[in-house]
Amino acid sequence: MTDLVALFELQEHDSAIAALSSQRVHLPGRAELDGVLRSGQIAHEQLGAVRGRRDELHRSLKLLDDQTHTAAAKVKAVNDRLYSGKVTATRELQDLQADLDNSERHLGELEDREIELMVEVEQVDAEVIAAETILADLAKNVETLRGSIAQSEVEIDNQISAIGLLRTESARTLPPELVADYERRRELNRGVGAALLIGNTCQGCRLTIPAVEASELHADKSGQVFSCDNCGAILVVR
Numbered sequence: 554m555t556d557l558v559a560l561f562e563l564q565e566h567d568s569a570i571a572a573l574s575s576q577r578v579h580l581p582g583r584a585e586l587d588g589v590l591r592s593g594q595i596a597h598e599q600l601g602a603v604r605g606r607r608d609e610l611h612r613s614l615k616l617l618d619d620q621t622h623t624a625a626a627k628v629k630a631v632n633d634r635l636y637s638g639k640v641t642a643t644r645e646l647q648d649l650q651a652d653l654d655n656s657e658r659h660l661g662e663l664e665d666r667e668i669e670l671m672v673e674v675e676q677v678d679a680e681v682i683a684a685e686t687i688l689a690d691l692a693k694n695v696e697t698l699r700g701s702i703a704q705s706e707v708e709i710d711n712q713i714s715a716i717g718l719l720r721t722e723s724a725r726t727l728p729p730e731l732v733a734d735y736e737r738r739r740e741l742n743r744g745v746g747a748a749l750l751i752g753n754t755c756q757g758c759r760l761t762i763p764a765v766e767a768s769e770l771h772a773d774k775s776g777q778v779f780s781c782d783n784c785g786a787i788l789v790v791r
């Protein structure tokens with residue numbers, strides 16, 4: 554095997570490693586995870602808002618309950634006094650009766666409001682549970698996705714390591730100055746330091762080189778390095 558063919562093997566290993574590295578960065582699970590994390594953030598905010606509303610309603614209900622107890626006590630007190638037999642003056646009895654009517658109406662209003670509020674509390678309690686469930690499901694989803702991403706990373710890293718060993722082996726057999734030249738060209742040409750010449754087309758950039766130059770290269774047995782004028786890759790004839 555000429556140096557250049559071996560160099561192309563090195564290129565193939567490097568391309569495989571680059572493809573795997575790109576695959577590792579762009580694992581489909583990552584985009585999905587980002588989406589789920591964003592949904593989780595929104596769900597978290599929604600849960601906070603609905604919990605805030607629930608707490609406020611519970612406070613209002615407690616306040617209303619206290620007011621209802623006070624109003625009920627007032628009704629009882631007025632009622633007790635009205636029927637105690639101690640009040641006999643007609644005017645005072647009339648006033649007590651009017652007071653009792655007012656107090657009972659007030660108590661009735663508070664009780665009605667309390668029932669309405671209890672229905673609201675029940676609804677918002679259910680909303681809190683629903684929001685908590687959504688958030689818990691998303692958290693589970695995040696965990697699963699992270700696990701699968703980590704597993705894919707390990708698998709890809711293992712493949713990269715295996716190819717890395719082959720790469721080292723290939724590089725070891727080549728003249729260091731050729732490898733250095735190749736590395737320099739790779740850096741300038743998005744990872745392509747060596748490319749096959751098929752016919753007169755460079756497979757690195759898919760452009761053609763002059764036919765005369767191509768024939769010379771195909772006929773050359775000296776192992777001399779020719780490069781593509783367009784992309785700079787070392788041209789390899791097999």
Ligand SMILES: [Zn+2]
Pocket residue numbers: 748755756757758759760781782783784785786
């Ligand atoms: Zn080229």
